[in-house]
Amino acid sequence: MSANVTVRGSDDVTASEPTALAQDRTVAVVGTGTMGQGIAQVALVAGHPVRLYDNAPGRAAEAVAALTARLDRLVEKGRLDASAREAAVGRLHASEELAELADAALVVEAIVEHLPVKQQLFADLEKVVGDDTVLATNTSSLSVTAIAGGLRLPGRFVGLHFFNPAPLLPLVEVVSGFATDADVATRAYETMKGWGKTPVRCADTPGFIVNRVARPFYAEALRVYEEGAADPATIDAALRECGGFRMGPFELTDLIGQDVNEAVTRSVWESFYQDPKFTPSLAQRRLVESGRLGRKSGHGWFSYAEGAERPEPHTAPPAEAPEKIVVRGDLGPAEPLVGLFEEAGIKVRRKGGGGFLVLPGGGRLVLADGETSFEYHGDDIVYFDLALDYARASRIVLSTSEQTSAEVLAEAVGLFQALGKQVSVIGDVPGMIVARTVAMLADLAADAVDRGVATAEDVDTAMRLGVNYPAGPLEWAGKVGHERVRDLLMALHERYPTGRYAPSLATARRAYAEEGQDS
Structure with a gap:
């Protein structure tokens, strides 16, 4: 496709750069499951005529009925005008034959994640649609390049990875395969903006952006669990209440489905030729093998049976706060704690060098740095974890070794409790929970x-x-x-x-x- 394109429905004005798909151009969606219906709804509300196709007889018509019901609920909730609903329903059509998609300017596929099936679908579509039709896949785990590999015109093929539920989540990864034309990617990008989405450009790499970069959020939590340093409820609480993440990795994978999450992890690992940075978890594999798949099976890391109580995170009992502490050097990202201690009435004396806190009993409080307490022979060391925002964090995580005295640990617990924080004490694991997770995400x-x-x-x-992180990994690394x-x-x-x-x-x-x- 040339960079000089004529957009139909725009008074035949020739654009110097690729532009968003005009509203009067037809969008076809192949596949009528949850994602297919969601994508169709987004295109429909954006003003396009939409055709739904499914190779199972009657499924497209069922999807049209389901989408119409969704629009009705939007009207009831005041999110869609009744006249807009009528116009949208008039633009929505079920197609029983692939040939009925011939007039589509954009075809988005949302079918089973199986490479040969997708390749065959697009080979069949090429026989039906025009050469200027943009073909797109919503795949989350397969190579965009591989799907387009057998096409006559692979340059018009692009990945459009929506996130579920597509009508609500704003992110769309616009994925350029090895052969994708730059103007096709730009047109797809601009079209997503026109649909009210927030598109990001991405090369065709295993996991794209989100599923590639997000692996440590799950993997490091599982590693801490496998080492016996903390239980799932405590790890989740640490990442939520200290790290600022919306959900912890154990409750999140229960929501996603343990089988689904483990399959994505395994797919990325295998696609990167078993790079150790993406190694799957044996603990999660055993959970999947046991049939504990999360909410959908009634049990995952947690039980979802009626009346089942959710395990509480480990929380230390009340301890007396020290009256004074010494701050040695700059605490780096934990420096805001100094002001918080002073506001809580704790006397703070500053001395040069070190980058740690000294408790009255002589013990040291050290921000997680990848080392362990037991390595400090003869010293009482308590590590504390990284927080997104120490003022807003409701929980602080500490780690100690068997060498750490009970008196020093009690002083550390009381110090953070004086700030109104709950305190969790975990095992002596390098990098703790939040710090190692953020470091790996940033890397x-x-x-x-x-x-x-x-x-x-x-x-x-x-x-x-895409995954509701409280800050971008690189933004966080910069801080x-x-x-x-x-x-x-x-x-x-x-x-x-x-x-x-x-x-x-x-x-x-x-x-x-x-x-x-x-x-």
């Missing part, structure tokens, strides 16, 4: 950017909108400091020398640039 995000998968802005946008991210990962790598935690060159470059700015 994969930086690596994706440097490999040309997407821009830094698009990666952060995708993670905020924590790329040097700190690199150093934490190096410390983890020393303790787990498998390659999983080795910082990428992208992270190393950012840390080096940061060091140059500081010098």
Whole structure:
């Protein structure tokens, strides 16, 4: 397709750049499941004539009826005008034959995630639609390049990865395959903006942006659990109440479905030739094998049986707060704690060097750095976890070793309780929970950017909108400091020398640039 295109329905004005699909152009959706109906609804409300097709007889008509009912509910809730509903229903049609999609300007496929089936569908579509029709797949796990590999015109093929539920979630990953024409990707991008979505551009890589970068959110929680450092309820609470994430990874995977989440993890791992950074969890594999798939099966990490009580996170009992503490050096991302302690009436004395807190009993409070308490021979060390915002965090997580005295731990617990925080004490695990998760997310995000998968802005946008992260990984790394991210990962790598935690060159470059700015 040429960069100089004539948009039908725009008074035959020739545009110098690809533009959004005009509203009078037909959009066809193949597949009438949840995603197919959701995508059709988005296109319909945006003003397009929409055709729904499914190879199962009668399914398209059923989907039209279901979509009409959805529009009726929107009218009842005051989210759609009655006249707009009537106009939309008039533009919605069921198609029983693939040939009925011949006039479509855009065809979006949302069928089973099976490569040969998708390839055959698009081969059949090429025999029906015009050469200027844009063909798109909503795949979340397959290669866009591979799906388009056998097409006569692979340049007009693009990935449009919507997130479920498509009518509500704003993010769409616009994925360019190896052969996708730049103007086709731009037209798809502009069309998604016209539909009220927030599109991000992405190269065809396993997992695209979100499913690639998000793996550590689940993997690090599972690793902490497998090491016996904390239970699922406590890990979830740490990431929610300290890290600021909307849901914890255990409750989230129960919602997604353990089989679905594990399959995506395994697919990304295998697509990256079993790169250790994406290694699946044996604990999750056993959960899937047991049939505990989450909410849909009634039991996953938690029970969803009627009347079942959700396990509570471990919370330390009340302890007496120390009257005074010493702050040695700059606490980095934990520096806001100093003001909070002073506001709580705790006397703070500052001394140079170190970057840690000293408790009255002589113990040290250290921000998670990838090391462990037991390595400090002869010292009472309590680690505390990274928080998105220490002022707003409702829970602080501490870790100790068997060497840490009960008196020092009690002082640490009381110190944070004086700020109105609940405190969870976990085992002596390197990097704790939030800190190692954020470091790994930031590392994969930086690596994706440097490999040309997407821009830094698009990666952060995708993670905020696609999986509701409280901050983009690169934005968060910038606040924590790329040097700190690199150093934490190096410390983890020393303790787990498998390659999983080795910082990428992208992270190393950012840390080096940061060091140059500081010098």
